[in-house]
Amino acid sequence: MSTSQAAQRSDAQRNRERILEVALTELSRCADVPLSTIARKAGVGQATFYRNFPNREALVLEVHRQEVRQLVDSAAELLRTREPDQALREWMDGLARYATAKAGLADALRQATAAAGSPAKPGYPLLVAAVELLLEANREAGTIRPGVTADDFVLAIAGIWQLDPQGDWRPRAARLFDLVMRGLRTGAPGRT
Numbered sequence: 001m002s003t004s005q006a007a008q009r010s011d012a013q014r015n016r017e018r019i020l021e022v023a024l025t026e027l028s029r030c031a032d033v034p035l036s037t038i039a040r041k042a043g044v045g046q047a048t049f050y051r052n053f054p055n056r057e058a059l060v061l062e063v064h065r066q067e068v069r070q071l072v073d074s075a076a077e078l079l080r081t082r083e084p085d086q087a088l089r090e091w092m093d094g095l096a097r098y099a100t101a102k103a104g105l106a107d108a109l110r111q112a113t114a115a116a117g118s119p120a121k122p123g124y125p126l127l128v129a130a131v132e133l134l135l136e137a138n139r140e141a142g143t144i145r146p147g148v149t150a151d152d153f154v155l156a157i158a159g160i161w162q163l164d165p166q167g168d169w170r171p172r173a174a175r176l177f178d179l180v181m182r183g184l185r186t187g188a189p190g191r192t
């Protein structure tokens with residue numbers, strides 16, 4: 001690959017990343033934001049925009065996929081750098097940030113999944129897999145009670161979807177997650 005081809009590829013990647021960054025912000029504000037507004041704010045032309053995302057559905061699903069992927073990838077990274085129970089608790093904070101961002105994207109995501117014929121909860125199996133990874137590490141370390149499943153965990157933290165993303169949600173999420181962690185630790189066999 002020539003230097004000019006590498007530079008073009010690098011520019012194309014930066015354009016795509018800028019589009020996704022602007023799209024997350026703008027779609028969180030308004031599900032019906034014109035795609036031309038996203039392109040303009042990202043500093044790209046219409047042709048560049050449509051070369052990356054041929055329609056609204058493709059853009060919204062990619063924004064959502066990227067957000068889910070970052071959250072899912074963070075589970076393994078946290079387990080490499082933290083004790084399992086600390087990794088789980090810190091991951092919950094990331095989940096709250098994801099949930100509040102997704103709240104703004106909810107309308108856009110519903111429209112996109114309906115139009116694209118996609119599942120109503122794209123990315124959900126990946127999130128459950130990340131939860132299971134974190135729970136398994138905690139089970140092995142003896143830091144949570146035996147028998148807790150990913151479904152149990154998701155139901156226990158479901159309150160985050162009720163938080164107002166426009167309000168002061170961080171302290172409420174922290175309180176909820178601290179309560180969940182206390183419940184998970186009750187009856188834990190101890191570190192193994």
